[in-house]
Amino acid sequence: MLSMKGDIQRYRLTYILLASSSVVYLFSALLSQSLSDMDMQVLVDMGALFGPLTVLKGEWWRLLTAMFLHGGMTHLLMNMFSLYLVGRGAEMYFDTKSYLSIYFFSGIIGGLVSLYIHPVSVGVGASGAIFGVFGALAGFFLAHREKIASHTKAFMKDFSIIIAINLVIGFSIPSIDVSAHIGGLIVGFIGGFVLSKDPKWIWVYSSTMVLLILAIISYLPDHYAQILF
Template structure:
């Protein structure tokens, strides 16, 4: 149950970092510029100066506006929603649905939609791959996985990293970030990996979310050591045999670039900078794809 604006806040005056007044289990270093209550990324609403809590925004405190004059916004300018993890849940559901189809149909389905530059597919009896005009593989490979552990680890990572990031960015920006970083990972893998080497997995997009989350945490002045440690561990695991580390690196770099634009874009040109940067990442994806296709044809 939320506390009233004037009531004392648990954990704010005690040892350690203050906790969000709406989510007492979340430590934060950000306070509402109007009432000065601690607020977490999910509760932060971008204001002309700093951030405000949802209660101050709804009441029009200090703005001279009616409660409906402005809608609550996230730190990146997105709309605050009732379920801040909705798209993360949907993405996890899509990945799980694809994996169930893989188990039901078998290798023929995986071979049709996995990322491969140019290779002979015995079950299809023809040459296939991105270089043969099957561009959709750059996208569909993001939703395929190579086993139980592969999809379990990726979906847990998506839930842990994607949920807080979706709450901080808003749904549209989060979805744009997920797909452009995933495509960037696929494109770099296509550019570097041997043409007959297939790869699958959502790791490119997830590493993109890792990169964006690191940028966001730095922007909010949070302790970055946990996310950096987790990122380093994942990068070390990515360089083990049998893992397409190229997709991880591609997604990570794209995530840092797009994430920086998401959380640092100036308020007056926010949409232009944020979506413009995502468009530039897609241009890089097209360039890498065209270069590699030219090498293989």
């Protein structure tokens, strides 16, 4: 069994992401003057997704910052536990570039889907990115299903745990958006399937995702103008 230090060294990307969200949470808790529930205005000021600011004011950087913000302790712990489960597995099967590309593209596109479905809601959390990592594992297992059939049961067990966790989150945290989960899952699945076949395809995957992001960003302002005005 790996020691804690050895575990961190082996799965350093996952632990870096865990630590980043935790540090940001502590800062938001300080500003909110509460460790359990974050003040909505504080979250918006720190970079939460909010359609009128993100889309209409062009503050697209919120697609990234919102991934590291969480609405409360329950939200943070459940997301971090989910990331711990799937992130370590992903680091075993994907290289650094593939892992990070899948994580951030899933989170960003999941955020864009959320902005489309819920134009005036405040959205925070790493759920879209985490579902993307999980989708990547699903893509990996599908691509190599004949070689790793013995691992399928363990994978399905983790799947059940993560689905249960996110059902609890969805019912307990108003700002959680299932549409972001679905968007992230699809993006991650595509990345996992393609990059598990050949990591060199990362440039094709990344270019496709960037074009998709730009296309959605160019479309959303007109969409908002139609539904909000």
